[in-house]
Structures are given as C-alpha cells and as structure tokens.
C-alpha cells in the first residue's frame with residue numbers, strides 16, 4: 095500500500111488497518127484450527143468420533159463478540175465519513191467535468207485546465223458534473239472517490255498535505271476509453287499555485303490538440319470510421335445529417351463545425367448515434383478556434 | 395442414456411421416465427421427473443460455465459502486460475468480454491446453479507418425497523431458463539456489437555449501446571421468471587411434501603438453505619423484472635425514469651438494480667452453505683455442530699440481506715444518513731455468516747475426518763469463503779469503502795465469495811453426489827490433483843487483486859499504468875493453473891460416466907435420506923415408504939449408546 099497524502103487519509107488508513115488486521119487474526123485462527131483438526135481428528139488418528147450437538151454458551155460467545163467487533167469497525171470508519179461528507183467552510187472551489195473520456199477542471203477565475211493544480215494544505219471543494227454518462231472521480235492517494243452523475247450535483251473535497259503529483263482515475267465504467275480517462279493532481283505551494291492560476295495555459299494546435307481534448311478516441315484523422323466519423327477531408331464536403339429525425343444535406347463549414355462541437359445532438363451525421371458529449375463550456379474560445387482550424391487543414 | 399450397472403429388478407430413473415417411451419431425446423426434453431430436469435440443467439450450465447471461463451481467461455490474457463496485449467482485442471472487444479463473462483456467469487450459472495441442479499435433484503430426495511410439488515411447472519422453469527439463455531447468446535451477435543455495458547447495465551451508458559443491451563436485458567427478465575417459479579415450487583414442496591415424521595427441524599441443512607433461498611427468489615426477483623420493464627418503457631415510450639436526458643434519475647436505477655442483485659448474492663451463497671454443511675457432517679462422520687443455529691442463521695441472512703443493497707452505492711452521492719444505515723445493517727449480515735463458519739469448524743472437533751475430494755472442496759470453501767466474507771468488512775465500512783469501491787479489491791472480494799465459495803461448493807457437491815446421480819464413482823486421485831490445481835490457481839489468480847485494489851487499481855480497465863503490471867501478471871499465471879485444474883476435473887467426470895466403478899448406494903456413509911435409496915434412484919425415488927424418526931445427522935451408533 096502507498097501512503098495517503100490528504101488530511102483524512104491517516105484516519106481512513108487506521109480504520110483499514112484495524113479491519114484488515116482483525117480479519118487476518120480471525121483468518122489465521124480459523125485456518126489453524128481447521129488444519130489441527132484435519133490432522134488430530136483424521137479417520138486414522140480418531141476412528142471413533144464424538145457426537146457433540148452444540149453448545150449454547152459457544153453460540154452466544156460467537157454471536158456477541160463478533161457483534162461488538164463489527165460495531166467497532168463500523169464506528170471507526172464512521173467519523174471520517176462524517177468529515178468527508180461535510181462541506182468545509184474555507185474551501186476553494188473547482189468545477190470538475192467528467193466526460194467521455196477526459197477530465198476538465200475549471201477555476202473560479204474562469205481558467206480551464208486538463209489537470210488539477212491545487213495549493214498544499216488548502217481545502218479544495220470539487221463540484222462534479224457530467225454531460226454524458228456516469229463517471230467517478232477517484233484519487234487513490236487522497237482516498238477520495240465520488241461518482242459524477244449527469245443531472246445530479248455531486249461534490250467532494252480534500253486537503254492535500256504533501257506536494258507532488260497524484261493519479262486521477264475514472265472509477266465508474268463509462269465505455270470504450272474508460273481506462274484512459276486519466277489525469278493528474280499537481281499539489282504545489284501557494285506561490286506557485288497563484289502564478290499558475292494567473293497565467294493563461296498555452297493552446298496546443300494540430301493533432302496534439304485533438305489528442306489532448308480526447309477527440310481522437312472517436313474521430314480518426316486517417317479516413318477510418320470509429321465511434322464517430324473521420325475528420326479527414328470533411329471540411330467543405332456535403333454531408334447527410336439527421337435533424338429532428340429528418341435527413342438533409344449540409345455543407346461542412348465553420349459554423350456547422352462549431353455547432354457540431356457545442357451541440358452535437360442537434361445535427362447527427364447519418365449512420366452515427368448520438369454519442370458525442372457536448373463540449374459547451376469545456377473548451378476556451380481559443381481552443382475551439384484552433385480545433386476548427388486543425389480540422390480545416392486535415393485534407394485528404 | 396441407458397444405465398447398465400444395477401441388478402435388473404432395480405429400475406433407475408434412467409430406465410423409467412414420465413413419458414411413454416422411457417429413453418431417447420424426447421423422454422428427456424418432455425420429462426417432468428425432477429431428477430432428469432436437474433441433469434438437463436447441469437448439462438446446459440456446464441456448457442455456459444465453459445464459455446464464461448474462456449472469456450475470463452481471455453480477460454486475464456489481455457491484462458498480462460500493460461498496454462494492448464492481444465492483437466485482436468481492442469477496448470470495445472475487451473469491454474464485451476467482461477460484460478459477457480459477468481452476464482453468463484451470474485445469470486446463467488452462479489445464481490441459478492445450485493438450486494436448479496442440486497435443488498431439483500436432491501430436494502425431493504432429502505424430503506423423502508416423490509417429486510417437487512409442481513413437476514410440470516418445474517419443466518416450464520427449465521424452458522424459461524433455456525429461452526433466457528438463448529436470448530443472452532443472441533445478444534452477442536446483434537448488429538452494433540455485443541453488449542458492452544457491464545453485467546450491471548448501468549444507465550445512462552446502457553442507453554447508448556444498441557439493440558444488444560436490450561436483448562441482454564430481456565434475457566435477464568426471462569431468467570428472472572424461471573427463478574421465481576423455481577422458488578415458488580420449492581417453498582411449496584418443502585411445506586407440503588415432507589415425509590411422515592419430518593418436521594422442519596429434521597430437514598437436512600441443504601434443504602433448509604433452499605427454503606431460505608426460495609423465499610428470496612420469490613420476493614426479490616420481481617424487482618429486477620419491474621426495473622427492466624421500466625428500462626424498456628423509457629427506451630421505447632420516452633417516459634423519463636432513469637435517463638437524465640428525459641428528467642430521470644440514474645441513481646434510482648442503481649437502487650432498484652441492487653435491491654434485487656444484492657439479495658441475489660444470497661440466492662447464490664445460501665445453497666452453497668447448505669451443500670457444505672451436508673458434506674461436512676458426512677465426511678466428519680459426526681453430527682453437525684449447532685444444527686439449529688446454522689438453519690436459523692440462513693433465515694436471518696435472508697431477511698437482513700434484503701436491507702443492505704445501499705452498500706453498493708456509497709459513492710453515488712446518496713444521503714449520508716442512509717449510507718450510515720446501510721453500512722450498519724451490512725455489518726449485521728456478518729454476524730450470522732460468522733456464526734455459520736464457527737459452527738462448521740466446530741464440527742471438525744473430535745470428528746473422524748475423511749479427506750475425500752468433496753471434503754477438500756468443503757475445506758477450501760470454508761477457507762476461501764471466510765476470506766471473501768472478511769474482505770467484505772472494509773467494503774461495508776463507510777470511509778474505507780469510499781477508497782476501495784470499484785477497484786480490484788471488490789473483484790477479489792466477490793470472486794472469493796462467488797468462485798472460491800459458491801463454485802467450489804458446487805464442484806464439491808458434484809463430486810459428493812456424482813455416485814448418486816450417475817451410479818458411478820469418479821476417480822479419486824484425479825479428483826485430488828484437480829482440486830489442488832484449482833486451489834492453488836484460484837488463490838494465485840485472485841489474491842493479488844486485493845493488493846491491486848489497495849493500490850488503487852480501478853476495475854473494468856482495458857489498460858493500466860505500468861506500476862500495476864507485476865501483480866496483474868501473477869494473477870494471469872494463476873488463471874492458467876486454475877484452467878488446468880478445471881480441465882482435469884471435466885475429464886474425470888466425463889470419463890467416469892462410462893468407465894467409473896459402480897457406485898454403492900451410500901458410498902460415504904451419509905445420513906440424509908438421499909443415501910437411503912439406490913444409486914441412481916428409481917423414478918419415484920424410494921421403493922419403500924419413508925418414515926423419519928431421527929434428526930438428519932444422527933448416527934445409529936449414537937442412538938444405541
């Protein structure tokens with residue numbers, strides 16, 4: 095096991111250790127007794143068994159003692175849970191969006207990023223949103239996990255107690271690239287954090303940008319069809335789209351691209367299902383422009 | 395399937411059927427004899443089990459190394475692998491397995507009855523089961539690809555997948571009805587068909603466990619039926635129930651799903667506990683310790699097991715108060731479960747233990763099931779579950795329960811009752827070697843999963859970070875050893891059908907009623923009238939003392 099680096103990690107780890115150690119003790123006891131009986135009371139060593147029908151005293155003991163033990167376990171894990179589900183007052187807020195298949199973090203000053211950067215020793219409250227299916231925001235090192243449920247305002251919080259980089263996983267199955275829905279939490283000191291917060295993130299361009307925004311999980315650049323249509327050579331082409339169940343012809347121009355990215359459910363490319371998560375609010379204007387530029391350039 | 399091994403005056407159920415002609419395919423497919431139905435279930439289930447195991451081996455192979463491993467398996471295909479593995483294992487084998495195979499064959503025998511209460515309904519359940527199974531298999535080849543939703547069909551993702559998910563849901567719906575009818579049949583049989591003198595507390599523990607199970611089947615299964623109906627209504631009529639796009643609540647789906655599927659865990663595990671209790675008493679050659687405690691703990695597990703489904707949902711954002719209640723109730727299931735384990739090991743005290751193959755499976759059951767149960771504790775506790783939920787720890791936990799527990803009990807039961815069912819003995823040496831391979835392979839396969847989970851490895855991942863690689867590789871090696879053990883076992887059973895030694899009526903000196911008749915039994919089970927005067931595990935030697 096790794097060491098936990100959030101303020102509630104030590105307490106959770108101690109509850110975990112308590113439960114696992116007692117389990118190990120019980121397990122060793124049960125196994126040792128079985129092995130002893132297997133040898134001592136084998137057919138060879140004990141051809142005449144004794145028929146003992148039961149014992150009220152023993153039944154009482156092994157009902158009452160385990161009850162007490164599990165109540166202690168319950169109690170040990172209870173306190174931290176209470177803390178984890180109580181909103182802290184002085185927390186900074188970050189809006190987290192989980193969508194197929196990436197994480198987007200938005201800060202109070204409007205800055206958007208693909209990784210979560212937070213100052214050390216500062217409570218951080220995460221507001222969790224999903225525009226598509228269920229996801230789950232999981233940072234093993236902080237011992238936190240919360241499902242991201244479309245239509246529901248879930249939240250969670252943590253306070254990191256050590257600087258470093260920590261894995262973010264998606265823990266609720268969400269389709270093809272579930273296992274690639276990864277990100278990083280970067281815990282830095284407060285000075286570094288405010289510099290980071292107030293610098294504009296650099297905008298990538300070309301295929302790198304499409305990769306960073308998760309588009310290539312569904313759109314190929316080489317003409318092959320994946321979950322969605324390829325980007326290769328679409329600009330300027332006439333496309334059959336389905337709008338409100340009606341088929342119609344549409345030229346792929348800048349406006350159409352913009353609309354397809356922000357409101358993908360409105361015009362569906364014929365032959366494809368409504369599976370693209372809306373990117374509205376998840377791309378900066380610069381990023382959106384750069385994406386459209388990139389698609390325009392992907393000639394055959 | 396003619397049976398050649400008994401004297402001519404002892405006609406077995408293989409030679410005398412319920413249809414006009416006693417042999418031939420039709421005499422089986424239309425048979426209302428509980429024993430033939432049990433064997434038909436067994437045949438079908440071993441086939442499905444083999445498919446699901448193969449899928450499991452493919453999953454493990456793909457996970458052997460970090461990054462894509464098998465050339466033809468991409469994420470989409472991998473996701474259908476684990477979906478189908480789960481759907482087939484759970485719905486076609488582990489949930490219906492013990493009640494349908496051994497319950498059908500041995501419940502009437504253990505009660506001293508001629509058949510179940512409603513023999514025709516029993517055959518109908520079998521055909522419902524087969525229909526469900528066929529639908530599940532059809533879903534694999536539906537246009538748009540095999541189902542890839544996971545066996546839980548969580549919305550809204552399952553709405554995105556094409557017709558395959560609908561088909562698989564329909565399969566689960568039909569299978570549910572098969573389960574309800576079997577439960578109904580068993581409850582009635584136990585109330586109405588017990589032999590003269592057999593009070594409730596003279597019933598064998600396997601029968602007791604079927605009784606508890608049957609009630610859950612009757613009372614919990616309709617919930618999944620209703621849920622699946624709602625899913626279909628939402629999909630085709632656009633009524634918002636679960637789908638957030640229509641104003642529904644995806645968490646409600648999870649509530650309903652687990653309201654059935656958690657009790658279903660007890661449908662699987664209670665009969666396994668029953669089989670184990672019977673085998674333990676037989677191979678310890680002594681009366682079982684704490685008979686009433688074991689019998690009644692089954693009932694209390696069945697009752698409390700109803701009220702704990704929320705422990706699957708601590709991370710969904712359900713209210714903290716309800717999470718606390720669910721957590722507390724879940725811990726209370728641990729108490730009667732622990733009680734059973736203590737009574738079993740106490741039965742070994744001052745016993746006269748014979749380590750035949752079924753007994754080895756029994757001991758492995760106690761060992762592995764205890765690990766499965768104890769690793770349930772950090773998942774029942776609130777804050778530790780937050781960390782472990784949806785990680786490999788959960789996979790380890792439920793495979794220790796479902797495979798290390800239930801399936802091991804199933805195999806033990808198969809070895810134990812094989813002589814009674816087929817009139818032949820299996821090969822003991824091969825049985826032991828097969829067991830050892832399975833035991834070692836199983837633990838090597840699943841124990842590393844606890845470590846992976848504690849290190850944060852999430853489940854249902856096609857690919858993983860390199861830091862998890864060595865434990866994954868270890869687990870995959872285990873799967874190969876396990877597979878070898880399974881193959882040896884299959885060979886042993888198949889070969890012994892024709893080549894095994896002729897089985898005596900009571901090869902293990904068992905005390906329950908099924909050992910009081912011939913191997914295999916005649917059509918109406920007993921040649922004489924049964925009057926029960928002693929407890930199920932009372933030994934004659936004890937009475938004379």
Ligand SMILES: [Cu+2]
Pocket residue numbers: 192228229230264265266267268272275
């Ligand atoms: Cu996800």
